[in-house]
Amino acid sequence: MDELTAIRQLLAEPPPPTPDVVAGARARLERATAGTGAPRRHFPVRRWQLAVGGAVAAAVAAGLIIAQVAAPAGAPPAGALTVHELAYRAAAAAGRQPAVPPGQWVFWREKTGGPGCGTGCGTFHVWTTADSGHAAWVYRGRVVSLGTGPFDGQPLPSLVPQGGWGVGSVTGKIPVSYAGLRSLPRDPAALDRYLGRLNLPHLSGWGPPPVREFSIIEMMLTSYLMPPRLTAELYQALGHIPGVTVSDHAVDVAGRQGVGFISPAQPGGGRQEIILNPRSYRLMGDNLLWGPRQRLLDGTAILQRALVSGPGVWP
Amino acid sequence: MTVTAGLAGYSQTDATVIGQSLADPERFATIFERYFSQIRQYLARRVGTKIADDLAAEVFVVAFAERQRYDLARDCARPWLYGIATNLAGSHRRREERYYRALARADARQITPSDEDVIAERVSASAAGPALASALAALDRGDRDALLLVALADLSYAEVAESLGIPYGTVCSRLSRARRRLRESLGGEPGRGRED
Numbered sequence: 001m002d003e004l005t006a007i008r009q010l011l012a013e014p015p016p017p018t019p020d021v022v023a024g025a026r027a028r029l030e031r032a033t034a035g036t037g038a039p040r041r042h043f044p045v046r047r048w049q050l051a052v053g054g055a056v057a058a059a060v061a062a063g064l065i066i067a068q069v070a071a072p073a074g075a076p077p078a079g080a081l082t083v084h085e086l087a088y089r090a091a092a093a094a095g096r097q098p099a100v101p102p103g104q105w106v107f108w109r110e111k112t113g114g115p116g117c118g119t120g121c122g123t124f125h126v127w128t129t130a131d132s133g134h135a136a137w138v139y140r141g142r143v144v145s146l147g148t149g150p151f152d153g154q155p156l157p158s159l160v161p162q163g164g165w166g167v168g169s170v171t172g173k174i175p176v177s178y179a180g181l182r183s184l185p186r187d188p189a190a191l192d193r194y195l196g197r198l199n200l201p202h203l204s205g206w207g208p209p210p211v212r213e214f215s216i217i218e219m220m221l222t223s224y225l226m227p228p229r230l231t232a233e234l235y236q237a238l239g240h241i242p243g244v245t246v247s248d249h250a251v252d253v254a255g256r257q258g259v260g261f262i263s264p265a266q267p268g269g270g271r272q273e274i275i276l277n278p279r280s281y282r283l284m285g286d287n288l289l290w291g292p293r294q295r296l297l298d299g300t301a302i303l304q305r306a307l308v309s310g311p312g313v314w315p
Numbered sequence: 316m317t318v319t320a321g322l323a324g325y326s327q328t329d330a331t332v333i334g335q336s337l338a339d340p341e342r343f344a345t346i347f348e349r350y351f352s353q354i355r356q357y358l359a360r361r362v363g364t365k366i367a368d369d370l371a372a373e374v375f376v377v378a379f380a381e382r383q384r385y386d387l388a389r390d391c392a393r394p395w396l397y398g399i400a401t402n403l404a405g406s407h408r409r410r411e412e413r414y415y416r417a418l419a420r421a422d423a424r425q426i427t428p429s430d431e432d433v434i435a436e437r438v439s440a441s442a443a444g445p446a447l448a449s450a451l452a453a454l455d456r457g458d459r460d461a462l463l464l465v466a467l468a469d470l471s472y473a474e475v476a477e478s479l480g481i482p483y484g485t486v487c488s489r490l491s492r493a494r495r496r497l498r499e500s501l502g503g504e505p506g507r508g509r510e511d
Contacts, residue, residue, distance in 0.1 A: 003447070003494050003497040003498055003501060004465065004466045004494075006447050006497070006501060007447065007451070007462070007463070007466040007467070007497070008466055008467065010447050010448060010451075011360040011361070011463075011466075011467060012360070013356060013360070014356065014359040014360065014364050014367075015364075016352060016356070017351075017352060017355050017356075017364075017368060017371070021355070021368045022351060022352075024368075024372065025347070025351060025355075025368070025371060025372035025375065026344070026347060026351075028372045028373075028375075028376055029343070029344065029347050029372070029375045029376060029379060030344070032376045032379050032380070033340035033341055033343055033344070033379060034340075242386070242387045242388060243334050243337070243387050245331065245334060245335075264334070264337070265337050265338040271338070
């Protein structure tokens with residue numbers, strides 16, 4: 001008999017804990033969990049809403065209305081795919097897309113929705129360049145510039161009650177410029193580490209590196225039309241971020257079923273969700289989720305995306 | 316994704332559950348249900364059932380409080396929980412050593428024979444018990460922790476390293492030293508014994 005067996009017999013297996021012992025321990029844990037509910041704090045919504053009349057469009061930069069919402073904690077739903085499997089499939093799909101030059105014009109038709117997007121909800125169309133450097137839309141038959149980017153997501157032009165039009169957008173917040181994409185580390189883990197170390201004024205103190213890594217990748221995926229290899233690498237990097245989970249029953253704000261990457265919990269408990277088509281694994285939209293049941297706070301569904309020859313050209 | 320033996324039969328890994336519990340604390344109850352009994356049994360064998368009942372409950376309160384530091388790349392939380400349990404047992408080190416010395420003084424242990432091999436093994440253990448218990452009490456705490464995680468919790472060397480937060484090589488050297496001393500106490504040859 002060796003010494004390990006001797007130890008096992010010397011320190012013999014005791015009778016199992018009684019139901020009272022288990023119940024007492026369970027109650028102790030329940031008291032601990034009840035006393036430490038997830039933190040509640042405000043965090044900025046993904047898009048800043050800015051509404052101005054068409055006649056004063058030049059004053060766009062003058063005033064930002066930053067909406068803030070409470071975001072309690074919530075649990076991500078379970079997924080059938082692992083994060084790595086989804087990352088692999090999304091990367092493979094991205095890698096098959098055609099390469100486009102930075103100045104390529106892209107038509108977007110998007111729908112925003114959810115209780116957090118306020119008066120900005122609706123379906124809109126907009127043209128941007130692949131590098132998100134320029135944006136435009138068509139108002140009363142005329143192509144109107146929406147200014148220069150890069151924009152976080154697509155700028156949201158819409159008619160406003162006072163007449164004219166407004167635009168919701170945020171610029172200057174994407175920490176990796178389009179021109180800087182090619183200098184990013186290619187290894188997924190190294191890319192995550194690099195993104196997690198970026199010093200972002202609007203994200204400083206806003207969650208641990210995994211939360212910021214996810215946010216930055218989400219910004220790039222929804223703002224730029226990148227070279228296929230780079231897009232693939234970003235999806236691979238998503239698969240290496242600790243705490244990212246998969247939802248196989250994601251639904252975008254247009255009601256379409258998808259599969260989603262869900263971010264680690266933000267300081268307020270909210271989670272971002274990047275939604276992909278469950279068959280093509282191409283980007284379908286994104287959501288901001290909150291609460292114990294992961295309810296939608298706001299989201300954007302990409303209804304159509306097409307390469308066009310210039311601003312105002314319909315696909 | 317690697318699903319270890321400790322996770323067989325579960326639809327979600329421990330890491331997934333712990334990740335969910337960051338936002339939904341009640342999800343941590345799943346970890347309790349999966350591991351409370353085995354953690355309590357491990358502690359009971361080290362410090363006795365009365366202390367173990369309290370310590371085992373504390374393990375899960377500590378684990379819950381520390382869950383944000385859990386490495387979500389590790390699917391199975393078992394080594395992590397045993398590490399917490401081992402650290403908590405360390406606060407009862409003197410009691411544990413008294414327990415072993417009490418075993419060393421015991422005249423005999425009650426044996427319930429069921430088959431001949433088991434009888435032979437138990438008689439052997441009983442005969443060796445006092446010397447073995449004394450040797451356990453005399454081990455350095457770090458050596459004893461590593462040894463008992465292997466002997467009582469059936470952790471692999473790699474899991475012991477994860478559990479105690481020490482390099483794999485350190486685990487090997489601690490176990491080698493501890494087992495050599497126990498073998499000597501049992502009157503065996505220093506070189507004899509299984510190396511996992």
